[in-house]
Amino acid sequence: DTGVSQDPRHKITKRGQNVTFRCDPISEHNRLYWYRQTLGQGPEFLTYFQNEAQLEKSRLLSDRFSAERPKGSFSTLEIQRTEQGDSAMYLCASSSQQGSWENTIYFGEGSWLTVV
Amino acid sequence: AQKVTQAQTEISVVEKEDVTLDCVYETRDTTYYLFWYKQPPSGELVFLIRRNSFDEQNEISGRYSWNFQKSTSSFNFTITASQVVDSAVYFCALRGNNRKLIWGLGTSLAVNP
Numbered sequence: 580d581t582g583v584s585q586d587p588r589h590k591i592t593k594r595g596q597n598v599t600f601r602c603d604p605i606s607e608h609n610r611l612y613w614y615r616q617t618l619g620q621g622p623e624f625l626t627y628f629q630n631e632a633q634l635e636k637s638r639l640l641s642d643r644f645s646a647e648r649p650k651g652s653f654s655t656l657e658i659q660r661t662e663q664g665d666s667a668m669y670l671c672a673s674s675s676q677q678g679s680w681e682n683t684i685y686f687g688e689g690s691w692l693t694v695v
Numbered sequence: 696a697q698k699v700t701q702a703q704t705e706i707s708v709v710e711k712e713d714v715t716l717d718c719v720y721e722t723r724d725t726t727y728y729l730f731w732y733k734q735p736p737s738g739e740l741v742f743l744i745r746r747n748s749f750d751e752q753n754e755i756s757g758r759y760s761w762n763f764q765k766s767t768s769s770f771n772f773t774i775t776a777s778q779v780v781d782s783a784v785y786f787c788a789l790r791g792n793n794r795k796l797i798w799g800l801g802t803s804l805a806v807n808p
Contacts, residue, residue, distance in 0.1 A: 621798030
């Protein structure tokens, strides 16, 4: 399977703990996105990378959140000092850009976070 | 401002019925893309279709069809002869010049046997 993969799929953590999610995009895709989704809502944009460069961050991404894509391949999203409001599904997606055109964004299965 | 409205929050049909999911969008961009994604209970967002603003041809893929009308800013999705496996949340999304995906709130479709 060469789709977007995320790990772990589910995480339950105590408030105040740090958590890290990993995303492996489709191999030839140079763009990688992180979204957050809560029940009954559409995905909310958090940040995206083109290769290893983080080009944009949403205001939703507080200073407790950090994302990296060190070699332009996989990415990690870390949440420090988790709060109950961080409980959500964190979706990773990837796409390829050719010139000024961006192809379709493909999503992974998501990582569910529950903060208790 | 860009916006996507999916007015139907939940739809329930009986298997083999046809069902149409509505999507209305707002944008001032002249070039934009519209998408439909399916999200089954497992959580993965499955890409269904992409349509650019210059292509108003309707599309049919098996039991799925899409009706894009720029005059009414709508991009509706019809499932013909629905099946239980079609049960999912369906999202319509818009991407304009800022390259961000703007999502509707989704329509939860329940197909009952």
